[in-house]
Amino acid sequence: MPKLIFINLPVADLARSVAFYEAVGAKKNPMFSDETAACMVFSDTIHAMLLTHEKWATFTDRAIPDAHKTAQVLLCLSEDSREAVDAVVDRAAKAGGQADPSAKQDYGFMYGRSYADPDGHIWEIMWMDPEAAAQGPEGFAAQVGGG
Structure with a gap:
């Protein structure tokens, strides 16, 4: 099995983010999506997990940086x-x-x-x-x- 990558990104508005990523070519995988997260598939091996801020906080206690001002x-x-x-x-x-x-x-x-x-x-x-x-x-x- 090839290695997969799941990029986790905190998003302020999940529906807006899903619509954006669909517009740039990603497909939503409903099997790994719910009201707190959406799995956006770019290819068989590349996925972006869009997480509400609340869901993100269950993975880490680190602050969510403002990506409009900083880049991690x-x-x-x-x-x-x-x-x-x-x-x-x-x-x-x-x-x-x-x-x-x-x-x-x-x-x-x-x-x-x-x-x-x-x-x-x-x-x-x-x-x-x-x-x-x-x-x-x-x-x-x-x-x-x-x-």
């Missing part, structure tokens, strides 16, 4: 093309998110943009040329002028 993590998902990257960020903006809270990255062989969800969590969306990816770190360094 930057989450990154890949797409199949530059156009797909732009499409995801555009859908996020239309669904109530913020497009490009971080600077766009364009290295030719690698392209990235980002969005912040309504709670301020930043998701980076990137595309990388498969040939460049096959070259590994040395190939990256050469393409950006470091090798």
Whole structure:
């Protein structure tokens, strides 16, 4: 069985967050969702668990940071093309998110943009040329002028 990742995110308004994540392409898994949490599926191995603040508090006693002011993590998902990257960020903006809270990255062989969800969590969306990816770190360094 492949390893799965479940990213837990505190959200202020569960219904709004579910609608947002559906707009950017995730599907709600009702088997792992209720009135306090929603499992949003990005792929067979990538899931985001959206948790109300009350539900979040059952997992940790640490304070929920205001993700509009601080960043604890930057989450990154890949797409199949530059156009797909732009499409995801555009859908996020239309669904109530913020497009490009971080600077766009364009290295030719690698392209990235980002969005912040309504709670301020930043998701980076990137595309990388498969040939460049096959070259590994040395190939990256050469393409950006470091090798």
